[in-house]
Amino acid sequence: VVIPDDIIFDSARLFPYLKSKEISEVLFTPSLFEALLHATEPAMLKSLPLEVVWLNGEVNTTKLLQTARDLLPNVKFNTTYSISECGEVCAGLLDADRPDCPKFCPVGKMADFVSHRLVDTETGNEVKKGEAGELWVSGPGVGRGYTKNPAKTAEAFVTHQGTPYYRTGDLARELHDGVMEILGRCDFMVKVRGYSVVLGAVEAAIKKLVGVAQVCVVAQGEEGTDKRIAAYFCESGPAELRGRMPVSTAAIDDYGRSPVLFQELLKELPHYAVPSVFIKIKTMPLNKASTKTDRFALPPLPAQPPSAAIAADFSYDGSEAASRLVFEEVLKLPEGTLTTESNFFEFGGHSLLVTHLLSRVHALGGPRVPVADFIRAPTVAGLSRLARGEASPTEPARFLPSEVEKHSGGMTGVSLA
Template sequence: MNDSLPALFAEVCARQPYRIAVVCGEERLTYAELDAAARGLAAELLRRGVRRGELVGLRVSRSAEVPVAVLGIMLAGAAYVPLDPQYPAERLRLMVDECGIRYTVGGDVPVWGHDPAPADELPALTPGDLAYVIYTSGSTGRPKGCMLTHANVLSLLEGALPLFDVGADDRWTLFHSINFDFSVWELWGALATGATLVIVDAETSVDPVEFLELLIREGVSVLNQVPPVFRVLVETHADAGRPPLPLRYVIFGGDAVDLDVTAAFLDALPEDGRPVVVNMYGITETTVHVTFKELDQAALRGPDRSPIGRPLPHLDVVLRDECGVAVPDGGAGEMWVSGGGVGVGYLGRDDLTAERFVVADGVRWYRSGDLARRTGDGELQYLGRADRQVKLRGLRVELGEIETVLRGCTGVRDAVVRLVDDRALGDLLVAYVVAGDGYDAKLVRDECGMVLPASMVPARYETLPAIPLSTTGKVDRAALPYP
């Protein structure tokens, strides 16, 4: 295994310097041009006094600047910290202060226009050097910075990429924001295999018609998606008459997969034009992905409504109860993850790191907070977040289960559920629904009652034009209006 991500890139670049590495609109960068631009940025950062291991802010648009900036910061021996301009000013200030950021690429440090640094002037990196710090939401309202190393990402690539038949002839989208660690897999999955990275600009990422046209025009063969965004793409594809697609793989992550939506999408394509669909449950703290499950016809139509498969080769998953004791097969438990993907911990949060990154039986584990069950064939069934199990009138209710039922009801295109406190009536389950043809709230309530116990049937139904999504493409539950 290489010592660092830049070393891996250099190996690929030496093998194919003139192949196209990056596409963004009309812009094209070969591997050699990407290398030169990144080494130029690294030279500028070193000239300004950036030290090995320093955290450098990253604030660039969805453009060819992304791979140049990421690689350039790493070549300088530093680690990048995405700074999303859409974040509130107070959140950004906290991140900058906590990370001790002195320079921001795309801010005070321009990406382009620097002379490349000679290779012997660049610092030598080790597997244990930090590659990036990505902030995720904290349950206390304070975001936490997850620290991941070059070794963590390299172990992901070494463990996961051989499970796919991908190579230099593939074309991957970089669809997700650099503030979301799904982008790490997209970017390095492409560059590690010598493929072409097709960058989806900001306008196209929120316009499903333009995005569908880009997939066809650019011949995208590897598409990574979070399920809420994929649902919209499937509707757009259907509205466009279901044109042939160049996709070879669709890889899900970031949220529970919609088996019915996926099955309908594949059924509408000719048999020889159907991509392989893979579900990859993952966690930022354990480097993007944890499990692998190919969603074949049996899985798409089977009794398990949230199959996530088996751990990736470089990881292990054990299900434990609240006391940390392993549960028997068939029992529900929290997923504890160990192996090469488990990150360093949380920046400046020793207390939280000690709580979530624990040692048991001589092994370092990350406690995910996610619940799963191991089925008879040894695969994992995702049961949702432990903290999404709400208590309603003394009963534990899994909101994800209700949402799955709602999405199968007449006239419901999409739905999410939350527990709200009504001053007059107490706690109530509220369904937020994106309505389609034939939607009727009373009918939906009746259909839910045929599947769910009375305690789990939403009491109120609110229609929305679309489910609000965060910058990472996940459902933004905080943005749901009070009914």
């Protein structure tokens, strides 16, 4: 069974779908599975016919697995590490009890038909056992390259001592017993809610829109958590030139937000790759040894404003005032930040956070609003219209998962650990 997009991203509909189809074995990304766990009552979860859950597409944190085992004690949790460019690499039973892996669950041992190298990303030399390096994979499943893209092929498909390898771009380490632990993406590609984001592509898009000399884009947050992308930049060059650029840095507020820049970047990048915070700095810190940007020396992000708080006796009535308050709580914004036409995604929302928003509305006494309907009208006023049972909007959805890859902007979808 292939679960439709409009169901798999809507936890309120996913639970009855799994139950009605009597699905006993299913594959999720960790982000989607976590959303289902948080949006469903524990007693209801235990009534699912699930026997086996496969989790792949992102790193699996020990915290998530421990939560899953508590809520679904009779379910077996497996993982597989497979890549389109080279096929299956590892598979195994998820284990959250290894003292040598306190944060991430290993992905099992390499398949018998696969060989690998773990390479230092700076020197190109193999790292010692137990140390982290970029994972290179060789074997019968390795492809020959990308059709009509020789530059990308040369970068990803390499030969070492006569053996062809695929450079996964994943940071990994081999444990003492041969089990592999995936630690996340290498420096310039990161995973955000299951999507691979090339930081250089984001930097290039910002330079195109804003008159800046240097840009450094980073992902804030540990692997396995809800990361957010931040952009640091230095202004330079004639003011006249900056004035001719599509977006001015004056549009950025004290908390690093810019709805104007967000909207313009959506024309260049998929929504999950657009930074949620922009920071102007005087000079870009450099590593003295390599003379490259020192990402670890960048200043901290602006302090987050205190978010809106909903009173214990609050009841959601479908009014725009109620919708605005729930928006602000979920997005962790100060009360009074948003207007009736404020767009959920322009203020840091994303597809998985939509599930949390709509679950919160229902928990506060409101109706269940389908994710697909909300995505077509992701504003405070739009949520109120849907909650009051008014006609669903007919405009195309801007952020449905099926639409994302049409505007990939150099990004790739879920394929790695």
